[in-house]
Amino acid sequence: MSGQSGGLDITLPENLRTIWRKALRRTRSLRLRLFFVIFFVALIPCVIMRHALTSNYIEQAVSVRKSTVTNQMETIAAHLITYNYLEEGASEVIDAELAQISSLYDGRIIIVDPELTILRDTYDISTGKTMISEEVIRGLTEGTGFSQYDANNGYIEIVTPIKSQPTGSTVTESGEQTGVTVNGVMLTSVSTDTIVATRDRLNTQGIIVEALTIVIVLSLAIFLSGASTEPFRRLAGEMLNVRAGYSNEPIHINNTLETQQICDSFNTVLEREKVLDDSREEFVANVSHELKTPITSMKVLADSLLAQEDAPVEMYREFMGDIAGEIERENRIINDLLTLVRADRQAGTELEVRETDINKLTETVLKRLKPIAVKKDVELIFESVRSVSASVDEVKITQMITNLVENAIKYNKDHGWVRVVLDADHQNFFLSVSDSGVGIPEESLAHIYERFYRVDKSHSREIGGTGLGLALTRSAVIMHHGIIECSSKPGEGTTFTVTIPLIYRKI
Ligand SMILES: Nc1ncnc2c1ncn2[C@@H]1O[C@H](COP(=O)(O)OP(=O)(O)OP(=O)(O)O)[C@@H](O)[C@H]1O
Ligand SMILES: [Mg+2]
Structure with missing residues (x-):
């Protein structure tokens, strides 16, 4: 098979396409998504923390070292003046201080006089030479100290001016001192190797911790995503069993609220399906039986x-x-x-609704049924409380009244009576059919509208009923969005009441 894409004829082997389709489908897996969410949510803060820790470390350590060394060098600069080092060129105290600092920070200190001659070099290699460097000249002319960090070569350079402050010097309003002379500068280079080494050590430790975290988080993500989707996998399995027909039982996976809700809905559908199946089977059996008789x-x-x-x-x-x-x-x-x-x-969509005189319609039905009533010696009474006109399907309503009155005559006693009352309010009309007949036992009341249901099967045979009359009646009432109710006392009689809206509304 060949797949076309963007005008290019790309032929992918069938198995490759299947693999690709499967991979695409996998990305929709809840388990996979959960796995990634747990994994990244746990890992990202850890990586960010390590990065923030190691990247800021150098900056902070360099700044601390700069200020510590600057302070120490300023103290030494003051001592240089006190011990008159620049003129005398030697002082045990100063030498000891210089040696201590340069060994402490693995650094080098150079003292330069205003003529740029190197007076002292702790490395003892440049003493007496002239030093022309931008930093030294800047220190001498500006008279202020400064420092800079050379990350490439791994050292901090600190320039400290050696200033004398003769008596009588004053401080101006802007904070500058007058009368201060710059007698030289000290150029200090301190190595940052130890700082970098500490950072590297921290980094290595961080990476180890990170690797361990990855392993732990990975296992945790696999476990948690698996555990939280497990009920859904079981649910799918059980549903598959029902679908395949291996099982017909309700399913219960109550580990999570969600699966419980899905199970409940599924079981309701299953139950409805079963009821439908049963009633369909019963219906088919009834139909065959009734047609065979x-x-x-x-x-x-x-x-x-x-x-x-x-x-x-x-x-x-x-x-x-x-x-x-x-x-x-x-x-x-x-x-x-x-x-x-x-x-x-x-389902009620095809009604032929027309404005109909219900009184006239009822009278016609009663006239038609009169012969049967006479035959059974049953008296037919019609009480019309008011004249009623409603928009209904004439054929359906005729069938409905016929069935109710026919039943009232059929299931009556000899010399009994049937009373039909028609009434209405401003919304509905009410038609009640009462009889003095055999009545319907309480346990049968819920079933009389079912197809083929008859209270007394053997007796109905001789009366000739099939048990479809009330099913048809109910269906006609429902089509008109009405209600049918029945009250009955065995041995005394039955009353069916139908309530139907005067105006038909399509829903
Ligand atoms: N007025 C009534 N008094 C007593 N029993 C009744 C009355 N109306 C209905 N029944 C009972 O309800 C059953 C169902 O009535 P339905 O009209 O559906 O069927 P049927 O009269 O037996 O047959 P069909 O109407 O199809 O000829 C009847 O068989 C009867 O047992
Ligand atoms: Mg009937």
Whole structure:
């Protein structure tokens, strides 16, 4: 394969590209990032400290030495005048002082008179010679001392003027002394080798400490980054097990709050998935069962007809009538199922909402159901508290009222009654359907809206219910953003109350 980049045809071998991709992916690893953060956070202060310590050391030590030696040389300069050294040229005290300082600092002291002749050299090699140097001339003419550090050659040079102060000299307002004569200068060079050596020793020690720190910090970073990402690695492993299907159990990695939170969310999703899976399985089983029942009946009916050699026409008629009834039932179940599936998929988006007279609609439904009620000798009562007009999907609301009233008639006693009450406030309309029927046991109340749920399965068979009516009703109510409630007393009766907004709002 060839990879193109910037117009250049660069052909990388496939395995090199894989390695590169893997390396890129590794940079996103939390462990690697943690490792670098711990490593640098611990190491950087250590390196900075060593650097600051060794780089400032020379500066400070040189400045201390400059001032110490300058002070000592100024004392000697005063002694030179006191002992009249410049005229007499010899003094044991002065010689001892000079020797002491030059040996102490591994240095050299040269005394020069105003004529630039060297009066004294502690190295004893230049005495009597003339010294023409910029520093000496500057010291003689300006009469002030100064010092400089030569880092390349490793020494400090200090120029100290030898000044006499005759009696009667005064100090001016600006602080200058008048009447002071410069009788010569002392040029002192002191070596800084010991300072550099100390710095080097410090540096070496620093490097050793630093190397040790690197090793310790490295191990600490590897350990800490590994330990803090360990729960996440375990989490990924457990999730992989669930994904691969090896395990279906909730996962618990509670070492850190973060992994605990991820586990909790994951377990919730897992639980929901399980519930969905179970209900889907149950639904499929129910559908197959319900669809098979009418087919089995038809098969029994057809078989018994075929078994009779000379079946009379009346028998054919009767059996065929039953078969047609079963086909009708099968058709109804399939239609109900399709309506439910469609409602699930569209989730209320495809309502045909129109301003509808609910009173009229309810009356029409009741008129249509009258024959069934008459057959069961159930009285149908309609109480309209006020006239209600709402923007609803007419077909869905008709289906909803039909299902509720149909149930109230079906699950009623002979000579019972069904009362439908319609009321409204300024926001919602309320439709309640009460009956004097068998009622619903408390433990069933939570399930009646489930598909194919029937309280009394054997009894419902003869009544002819499939258990889809209330599921459809609830779905219609929810589509209108309404509420359906049920209260019931077994043996006494049931009341379903539906609350639906007068104005439909798309959400
Ligand atoms: N008014 C009621 N009184 C007593 N039980 C009821 C009433 N309405 C519903 N039920 C119970 O709730 C179950 C579910 O009702 P649903 O309308 O969903 O199904 P169905 O009437 O059995 O069948 P379908 O409506 O699909 O023909 C019924 O089987 C019945 O046991
Ligand atoms: Mg029903």
